[in-house]
Amino acid sequence: MTAGRNRSFDKDDALEQAMLVFWTNGYPGTSLSDLTNAMEINKSSLYSAFGNKGKLFNQAIDLYSNKYGLVHTDELSKMEKTLPERIRNFLLSIARMITSSNLPKGCLLCNSTSEIAGNCLPDNAAKNISAMNQHTVISLTDFFQKEQQKGNLNDKFSPNTLANYLLTLQFGLAVSARNGSDMEELEEVINFSIVQFE
Structure with a gap:
């Protein structure tokens, strides 16, 4: 795959994986490499689909709240x-x-x-x-x-x-x-x- 090109991937599944990484490591303990490895995408695809690390984290927090918080x-x-x-x-x-x-x-x-x-x-x-x-x-x-x-x-x-x-x-x-x-x-x-x- 050429660097910078988007890989076809399931955005919802990728966000779920990112959420699990943040959950495990915390925001400051999570690197972009941690995220891209878990999400199975490159940095270019991450930025294109989710924005930067901070924006991805906000989306992960919202997913966590909706999936694992409200149910209780x-x-x-x-x-x-x-x-x-x-x-x-x-x-x-x-x-x-x-x-x-x-x-x-x-x-x-x-x-x-x-x-x-x-x-x-x-x-x-x-x-x-x-x-x-x-x-x-x-x-x-x-x-x-x-x-x-x-x-x-x-x-x-x-x-x-x-x-x-x-x-x-x-x-x-x-x-x-x-x-x-x-x-x-x-x-x-x-x-x-x-x-x-x-």
Whole structure:
């Protein structure tokens, strides 16, 4: 193949591979060679299809959020279960993903959030991740407000405090998984944490 010519490839599959590399190595730990090798394309094809590394990372973050982030919230809407059961199942769903042998350990969004303060990410990516985290807190705050209104949750803590607590817990689980904790260990932490919602 002549240098600079585009290779025919599946863009969705290539983006998935790029996401896995960023998930494993982090943004600053990922080189263009890491990406092109995993995506099985050359640099010219990468730039043509995705833009630069920063733009590719933003697309990878969006893919991760849609494919591996939003799915867990389905557990919160299963109204046939109690609130503590729904939150426990929500967290267990996350724990199963972040400890899966088929995926990199931990959470790409959590890993990337920790890179923001060190100025390791492009500005657009940092803003994108911060916006996602803010949206999560807003959505969870709304969720807890409605649960209080339904009488499913006492008013000992504000909905916003509970939302931040749940996001912090998610990130803590992700870091623990990244550090080698298995599903059994994370489940013990989850069971301990649920008392805040009883």
